[in-house]
Amino acid sequence: MAESLSRDAEILRRRTFAIISHPDAGKTTLTEKLIFHGGLIRETGEVKGKKGAKAATSDWMTLEKEKGISITSSVIQFDYNKLRMNLLDTPGHKDFSEDTYRTLYAADSAVMLIDVAKGVEERTKKLYEVCRYKKLPIFTFINKCDREGKAPLELIDEIEETLNMKCYPVTWPMGLGGQFSGLYDRLNKQVFLYKGKDNFDDPIKVDSFDDPRWDEWLAPDIKETFIEEVELLDAALEPFSHEKYLAGELSPASFGSAKMNFAVNTFLDYFIQWAPGPGPRKNEEALIEPLDKDFTGFVFKIQANMDRNHRDRIAFIRVCSGAFERGMKVKHTRLDREIRLAYSSQFVAQSRETADTAFAGDIVGVNDSGNFQIGDCVSSGKKVQFEDIPRFTPELFARLSVKDAMKRKKLQKAIRELAEEGTIQTFIDPVIGDQDPVVGVVGELQFTVLLYRIEDEYNLSGAKINRLPLTVARWPRNAEGEFVDEIKGASIVYRDALDRPVILLEKEWDLRWLEKENEDITFGTPFTDFVIS
Numbered sequence: 001m002a003e004s005l006s007r008d009a010e011i012l013r014r015r016t017f018a019i020i021s022h023p024d025a026g027k028t029t030l031t032e033k034l035i036f037h038g039g040l041i042r043e044t045g046e047v048k049g050k051k052g053a054k055a056a057t058s059d060w061m062t063l064e065k066e067k068g069i070s071i072t073s074s075v076i077q078f079d080y081n082k083l084r085m086n087l088l089d090t091p092g093h094k095d096f097s098e099d100t101y102r103t104l105y106a107a108d109s110a111v112m113l114i115d116v117a118k119g120v121e122e123r124t125k126k127l128y129e130v131c132r133y134k135k136l137p138i139f140t141f142i143n144k145c146d147r148e149g150k151a152p153l154e155l156i157d158e159i160e161e162t163l164n165m166k167c168y169p170v171t172w173p174m175g176l177g178g179q180f181s182g183l184y185d186r187l188n189k190q191v192f193l194y195k196g197k198d199n200f201d202d203p204i205k206v207d208s209f210d211d212p213r214w215d216e217w218l219a220p221d222i223k224e225t226f227i228e229e230v231e232l233l234d235a236a237l238e239p240f241s242h243e244k245y246l247a248g249e250l251s252p253a254s255f256g257s258a259k260m261n262f263a264v265n266t267f268l269d270y271f272i273q274w275a276p277g278p279g280p281r282k283n284e285e286a287l288i289e290p291l292d293k294d295f296t297g298f299v300f301k302i303q304a305n306m307d308r309n310h311r312d313r314i315a316f317i318r319v320c321s322g323a324f325e326r327g328m329k330v331k332h333t334r335l336d337r338e339i340r341l342a343y344s345s346q347f348v349a350q351s352r353e354t355a356d357t358a359f360a361g362d363i364v365g366v367n368d369s370g371n372f373q374i375g376d377c378v379s380s381g382k383k384v385q386f387e388d389i390p391r392f393t394p395e396l397f398a399r400l401s402v403k404d405a406m407k408r409k410k411l412q413k414a415i416r417e418l419a420e421e422g423t424i425q426t427f428i429d430p431v432i433g434d435q436d437p438v439v440g441v442v443g444e445l446q447f448t449v450l451l452y453r454i455e456d457e458y459n460l461s462g463a464k465i466n467r468l469p470l471t472v473a474r475w476p477r478n479a480e481g482e483f484v485d486e487i488k489g490a491s492i493v494y495r496d497a498l499d500r501p502v503i504l505l506e507k508e509w510d511l512r513w514l515e516k517e518n519e520d521i522t523f524g525t526p527f528t529d530f531v532i533s
């Protein structure tokens with residue numbers, strides 16, 4: 001580790017990114033190989049696939065291990081070729097899209113992982129839309145080339161058409177699956193030939209198409225198709241434009257196999273060459289630059305009970321500018337007061353180390369005694385307010401109960417804390433008060449996780465989810481965009497966690513009716529300009 005680098009050099013060497021993919025495309029496997037190349041693990045296989053006996057490094061919650069799903073995002077930091085990489089892990093399951101959205105908010109770029117046989121899958125498409133909305137640069141890794149798959153040209157066409165984004169293949173495979181024989185590094189004009197389909201470790205490097213070793217290792221028909229395809233690409237593609245990549249309009253694409261650890265290093269070498277470091281962030285009308293003097297950051301994730309023994313709550317702060325120092329005093333914009341960020345950690349999945357210093361681009365976890373909510377902004381200088389991190393609109397609703405009256409207080413505490421963490425949303429009926437809120441989630445699995453965590457982390461057995469026949473939540477506003485709570489025909493106007501009025505309804509039809517009754521009111525979502533379903 002380069003310890004003596006200046007603050008600015010430290011900031012400039014940060015690369016903070018997330019991987020987006022459909023479940024099973026190989027995100028866990030690729031993550032493992034990336035941290036292997038970063039020297040964080042010495043052997044691949046130390047971290048096993050999720051269905052194996054050991055869970056992946058980044059899956060650390062018990063339920064995740066049992067269910068083989070990745071729910072909470074963690075941050076993995078490793079060095080590669082003088083750069084400090086911050087890989088933000090995103091939950092794979094669709095019920096946790098909101099968590100993924102927030103994570104993408106904290107990233108400077110994304111890697112889109114695509115299964116060569118399956119092409120662009122539904123979840124990748126949704127996550128891609130979020131990246132597009134955020135104008136995040138996207139690098140594509142086409143995985144599982146050791147298996148049969150779609151013809152590479154067809155796949156590139158599919159990505160371009162489905163996502164409406166241009167691709168720029170930087171590598172090109174020779175054959176796929178059983179016929180997979182090598183990879184061409186188009187920009188460096190180098191060919192790597194493989195000695196056999198199970199031997200990817202020691203490729204033969206060939207610089208010219210005339211080298212006789214081609215014929216030794218490559219079947220004539222594969223060579224012919226390959227040369228045709230490469231000529232076609234060279235003729236059809238404009239030169240690579242870094243500006244278009246940075247604007248999220250052009251995605252470099254590279255082929256490989258995470259499982260076989262093949263061409264992951266080639267991908268990484270291109271990735272570090274082009275992936276952006278920390279960029280400016282919008283503070284109301286002005287821009288905050290990463291090299292600015294003051295430390296600024298925002299909370300994109302809160303996680304309770306990471307350490308069972310200490311019942312702690314960690315607020316994850318993305319550092320946007322300057323340097324963070326443990327123990328520093330910062331201005332907390334929402335609370336409008338100064339607080340001290342005393343205990344801070346950086347994370348490699350389960351293991352966590354005290355962080356004395358962190359730089360723009362990094363993620364630090366600070367111990368939180370209830371000061372933070374998602375989206376909160378902090379600064380060592382003037383108050384800052386970055387863009388809001390929007391919430392998703394819940395579609396499933398319930399009230400929670402527990403038979404033993406003695407346990408009610410504990411249940412309320414659990415609900416309150418898990419809502420503050422962003423795991424669930426709560427809606428309060430003003431007549432009943434906050435003793436028994438309606439709980440809303442986006443996906444079914446979130447209820448399962450909720451019950452599990454109440455039992456596991458709060459030691460509270462017997463809590464029950466009583467589902468309510470509601471499916472729609474809408475926030476009423478007048479023509480000026482102000483929230484209003486006088487709604488004709490609405491029996492209850494709930495309040496959300498920020499004390500804004502919300503209407504909860506059984507069906508879309510009820511919403512249509514309410515809209516007719518209240519023509520001067522719009523019933524929107526808090527997620528105003530972008531809707532993910």
Ligand code: G4P
Nearest residue numbers: 023024025026027028029049050143144147257258259260
């Ligand atoms: P995810 O996190 O995106 O959900 O995917 P994960 O890495 O868990 O990979 C899903 C499955 O795909 C795993 O197989 C994994 O081994 C396999 N896989 C990942 N990358 C490649 C690749 O490049 N080539 C091939 N052939 N397979 C790949 P599994 O059978 O579910 O688990 P395991 O027993 O192999 O660990």
